[in-house]
Amino acid sequence: MRNSAQEHEYDPNFVSKSQQKKAMDRLQAIGEQLAELSANQLKKLPISEELRDALLFLSTLKSNEAKRRHKQLIGKLMRHENEEALLSALNQRQQPNLERQLSLWVERLISQGESAINDTVRQYPAADRHTLRQAVRAAVHEQENTPTDTKAKQRLLTYLREAVLLSQ
Structure with a gap:
């Protein structure tokens, strides 16, 4: 048993x-x-x-x-x-250009890896390094294997949105 x-x-x-x-x-x-x-x-x-x-x-x-x-x-x-829609609407109200900045952060995290993760955790203290690293790893893996699929990248964007909101 x-x-x-x-x-x-x-x-x-x-x-x-x-x-x-x-x-x-x-x-x-x-x-x-x-x-x-x-x-x-x-x-x-x-x-x-x-x-x-x-x-x-x-x-x-x-x-x-x-x-x-x-x-x-x-x-x-x-x-x-719907947490994702709510976070998006809330972030747009607080900072109109935040979505663009978050998209750039996601691209930077995927391309630069560990150094970008360290910068993100430093700038947004609510971001958990382990969770962020897992999300980045999944997005990189997804981009290498199936460039048309963006589920992991979208999850990374959602997590960053939460970290930004909770760090304010």
Whole structure:
């Protein structure tokens, strides 16, 4: 009989509890960024009405503990949103030319490798070196083997978008 750790070792869809917590923390941080936007700006974002109401309600809370609990609720509601579209819309609002800069970063990461990874981690402290290195390695592998496929490159761009947003 194998224990559960051995079973999960072979399951490619397995996500550890610590990875789930990191993902929730990331969603909660994005939610906090969204909460800083005005009501008019929130109306323009591709989010559900329930999340929009929760974001607006956060500004009315006074107690730090109530704010903390409500931020967790916002993180939970964010699970049901399209994170990539939301990050893109949020970044475009904050920095209009950011998408172009991110595309250039991705190209630089693919072409220069380790030195570009070090620069990225230095400039954006929220970027995890290990995760970034894996994403770059996958994008380089994809570009060498199937130049028409851009899934790994798109994942790298999404990860950079998150790192930029969380580093601000």
